[in-house]
Amino acid sequence: MSHSTVPRPRAEAKTPASAPEASEGAPGDRAPGGRRSGKLSLRLRLRRDRTLLLMVLPAVLLILVFNYIPILGNVVAFQDYDPYLSENGVVAIFQSPWVGFEQFERIFADSAFWHAVQNTFVLFFLQLILFFPIPILLALLINSVVRPRVRAIAQAVMYLPHFFSWVLVVTVFMQIFGGAGVIAQTLRQHGVEGFDLMTNPETFKYLVTAEMIWKDAGWGIIVFLAALSSVSGDLYEAAAMDGAGRWRRMWHITLPALRPVIALLLVLRVGDALTVGFEQLLLQRQAVGVDASDVLDTYVWWNGIRNQDFGYAAAAGLIKGVVGLALVLTANKVAHLMGEQGVYKK
Amino acid sequence: MTPNSATSAAPSRRSFLASTAVAAAVVAGGVPLLSACGGSQEGRKEGTTSGKDAQKLLPTFVASNVVAPDLPAKNGAPAGFTKAIATADLKTSVPKKLGSGGKLKVMSPFWGTPPKGDNPYYTAMNEAVGVEVTWQNQDGVTYDQKLGAVLASSDIPDVVVVPGWNLMGKIPSAINAKFADLGPYLSGDKVKDYPNLAAVPTEAWQRGIFGGQLRAVPMPGSYVTDIAPMYRKDLFEKKGYSVPTSPDEFLSWAKEATDAKSKVWACDDMKWTAFNIFSVFPGSDKALWWNLVDGKLVNRIETEEYLEALEWVRKLYAADVVHPDAVSGKAGGDSRNRFTAGQSLVFNGNISAWWGSVTEQRAQKPDFDMAAFDIFGPDGGDPSLWAVQPANIFTFISKKATAQQIKDFLALCNYCAAPYGTKEFMLTAYGVEGTDYDVKKGLPVKTTQGVNEVNGAYDYTGNPAPYTAYPDLPDVTKGMVEWMQRMGAFTKKTSFFGLTITEPNRWSNLADNFEQLEDDVVRGRKKVSDVQQAVSDWKSKGGDGLRDWYKKLLDDNGSAN
Numbered sequence: 040m041s042h043s044t045v046p047r048p049r050a051e052a053k054t055p056a057s058a059p060e061a062s063e064g065a066p067g068d069r070a071p072g073g074r075r076s077g078k079l080s081l082r083l084r085l086r087r088d089r090t091l092l093l094m095v096l097p098a099v100l101l102i103l104v105f106n107y108i109p110i111l112g113n114v115v116a117f118q119d120y121d122p123y124l125s126e127n128g129v130v131a132i133f134q135s136p137w138v139g140f141e142q143f144e145r146i147f148a149d150s151a152f153w154h155a156v157q158n159t160f161v162l163f164f165l166q167l168i169l170f171f172p173i174p175i176l177l178a179l180l181i182n183s184v185v186r187p188r189v190r191a192i193a194q195a196v197m198y199l200p201h202f203f204s205w206v207l208v209v210t211v212f213m214q215i216f217g218g219a220g221v222i223a224q225t226l227r228q229h230g231v232e233g234f235d236l237m238t239n240p241e242t243f244k245y246l247v248t249a250e251m252i253w254k255d256a257g258w259g260i261i262v263f264l265a266a267l268s269s270v271s272g273d274l275y276e277a278a279a280m281d282g283a284g285r286w287r288r289m290w291h292i293t294l295p296a297l298r299p300v301i302a303l304l305l306v307l308r309v310g311d312a313l314t315v316g317f318e319q320l321l322l323q324r325q326a327v328g329v330d331a332s333d334v335l336d337t338y339v340w341w342n343g344i345r346n347q348d349f350g351y352a353a354a355a356g357l358i359k360g361v362v363g364l365a366l367v368l369t370a371n372k373v374a375h376l377m378g379e380q381g382v383y384k385k
Numbered sequence: 386m387t388p389n390s391a392t393s394a395a396p397s398r399r400s401f402l403a404s405t406a407v408a409a410a411v412v413a414g415g416v417p418l419l420s421a422c423g424g425s426q427e428g429r430k431e432g433t434t435s436g437k438d439a440q441k442l443l444p445t446f447v448a449s450n451v452v453a454p455d456l457p458a459k460n461g462a463p464a465g466f467t468k469a470i471a472t473a474d475l476k477t478s479v480p481k482k483l484g485s486g487g488k489l490k491v492m493s494p495f496w497g498t499p500p501k502g503d504n505p506y507y508t509a510m511n512e513a514v515g516v517e518v519t520w521q522n523q524d525g526v527t528y529d530q531k532l533g534a535v536l537a538s539s540d541i542p543d544v545v546v547v548p549g550w551n552l553m554g555k556i557p558s559a560i561n562a563k564f565a566d567l568g569p570y571l572s573g574d575k576v577k578d579y580p581n582l583a584a585v586p587t588e589a590w591q592r593g594i595f596g597g598q599l600r601a602v603p604m605p606g607s608y609v610t611d612i613a614p615m616y617r618k619d620l621f622e623k624k625g626y627s628v629p630t631s632p633d634e635f636l637s638w639a640k641e642a643t644d645a646k647s648k649v650w651a652c653d654d655m656k657w658t659a660f661n662i663f664s665v666f667p668g669s670d671k672a673l674w675w676n677l678v679d680g681k682l683v684n685r686i687e688t689e690e691y692l693e694a695l696e697w698v699r700k701l702y703a704a705d706v707v708h709p710d711a712v713s714g715k716a717g718g719d720s721r722n723r724f725t726a727g728q729s730l731v732f733n734g735n736i737s738a739w740w741g742s743v744t745e746q747r748a749q750k751p752d753f754d755m756a757a758f759d760i761f762g763p764d765g766g767d768p769s770l771w772a773v774q775p776a777n778i779f780t781f782i783s784k785k786a787t788a789q790q791i792k793d794f795l796a797l798c799n800y801c802a803a804p805y806g807t808k809e810f811m812l813t814a815y816g817v818e819g820t821d822y823d824v825k826k827g828l829p830v831k832t833t834q835g836v837n838e839v840n841g842a843y844d845y846t847g848n849p850a851p852y853t854a855y856p857d858l859p860d861v862t863k864g865m866v867e868w869m870q871r872m873g874a875f876t877k878k879t880s881f882f883g884l885t886i887t888e889p890n891r892w893s894n895l896a897d898n899f900e901q902l903e904d905d906v907v908r909g910r911k912k913v914s915d916v917q918q919a920v921s922d923w924k925s926k927g928g929d930g931l932r933d934w935y936k937k938l939l940d941d942n943g944s945a946n
Contacts, residue, residue, distance in 0.1 A: 217717075218710070
């Protein structure tokens, strides 16, 4: 998040001249092979940074093994992949017949896929509008509580649902909002029939968002609270001295302090837009039907794991990955235009 | 259907899964059902093996007559045993220990909580069989998700159990690629080395032929449907209801009996019973979906009966007589719990739930009573039912296993396949006397330790011919067996009954999503016309090709009926 994380090591390492203008120096440093225009050669730089490089190595290896190498497996999206062609599933990749873009053609012709895409985006926007602001509001609320005891208790109560499994969350909602739940039975006693929020495909998207808010909104406040705690109390005092009221202090001090965090989380959220829940939706799949509950992740799972149609699911996953990448780049760009740091900066 | 966990609160897992996919799917809450078959490309067999080719592979049948059943097998129903056998009268079916003392790692589904590995029951079994078994138990409900991943890896356990309803997508080709041929050890008279396995019915062995070789030790089951509509007899009597005898009567009774204010609904999801009422071809095994009608192969999804059954269930849902939690499907919980709690008066499930529920409920509610009512036809009167596969859980041994390991595996299966009335049966089903069970008033009763330890581990590694034996509740045993006998009288076989068929790869995923479409239709979220649309898509995407493929198979192999 800080502007200075990239250049700082270099500033300490014998190139004081480049330190103040680190953002210009950085791209040159990254070019492999080393330029001659007064820069250090690659060998020298390797030697200079060897301790740091060694420290990074384990993490790089992990990312390579678990993130980058598996990317190669995406090749099955272009195959009629059958893992049982060989003793070894990886060897089977080389033996599976090549089908080009056939899997993608099948996907684009599948109405269920488009339902899943639509649901994914609808849920994403709903979550963005209804879910995203809530942790901020809660954080402001908690921050305004002075008594530490009350504060601790309130925080604990809000965090707790995060640790419940989705099965439990869905069951709790079922017991309250289901067709045989508390509300439905109470209404029945008063002659009103037919209340059942759990099986209504039209309102399902709100139900899912509500479940999510109940479960995770409390957890989401942690980052905001941390950002709030870094705001100096002097600012508030000074503002109060100048006659700023409660709202003005929030508008001019608290919210600007939160802005970089909000922007960062927003960018991350947009990059993750196509991930809108999995277990939660799978659990309620039968309750509202596939058309209302299928999102990209459950679609991939259903076809890949449940139906063992690996190539097809890999193709769907690949589409999701590509769209997700485009979204995160766009969001980052927008963040830059707004003058924020975003996830990374060139 | 064994007295496997006589005092356990849960239904016997063995019986729970005794014969069909449907059973578990309904009871356990929607185990994926559509058992698509994968195919083969390079030299691996697709299709099936029957007739003379199968004769060469099948083991010789040698009947075992240890104890004469009180209710002899009739109309395809299992044999019933209602009396307990005193310890002193137990026979011995495995006189000589067949195991070599070797080790086997077994991966199998498990419903419930597996016990610790070094308990007295396992130790006694290992000692008696002569094989040291290490269990890799996986949750039965999500077994299909693990199975695919394990089989796709290069390191598979020595022995793997595969339920028939998990034979989806490419699993059949995995089986042909990864598991050993048991033919050299079992075909023809060779099986006589394992007398209990020789007493396994031939039609069950026929199902064990995968990809042209005898690869599986099957778990024999009755071919009569075991999805029964069960009702609360006690509540019916209290309210003065009589059991419905036609679909229309059921609907009008259901409307009368539903009292949502008091949290009582007439029934749970009745889809599987509806398929039986309207005589839809079985849904438990892909090959059974087809039947020859007037010289043309017809798939279950193309039939009028299929649509009629869905329409009827849809009426039940629309009339709000189905428990609201059933509408939620998996998220709503277990249908049997709603039934025993009195929130629903009728539910359908594996008939073994009859025994399971009665043993569980009588402890608190002595008046609890239930029964299964006879399936009626679409206009009332006699139904016309279709046979399910005579074996639907299979146990395989890895191709990498040594000859000695294969012999140990068969020794294990032979031991567990001991029939009712033997010492081996008692050890397998009840555990160690004095530790896992005590004999009280002539009946074996499991101790708490027995309930926790003897709860299903050895259910799939070998089983005798189909039987029902609950000596603790002779009336329930009788009710269950007689229901199946009555239903058996109306049961016919579809064209591919008894065969294990591997569909070509390109069509194996064709009908994967029909089950969820059915669920949408009956709940009113989609229309019957959507099913017709899906069927015409299915036809054009390969359904007709698949029909020709099955027709050729039928012409080459001949029909089962």
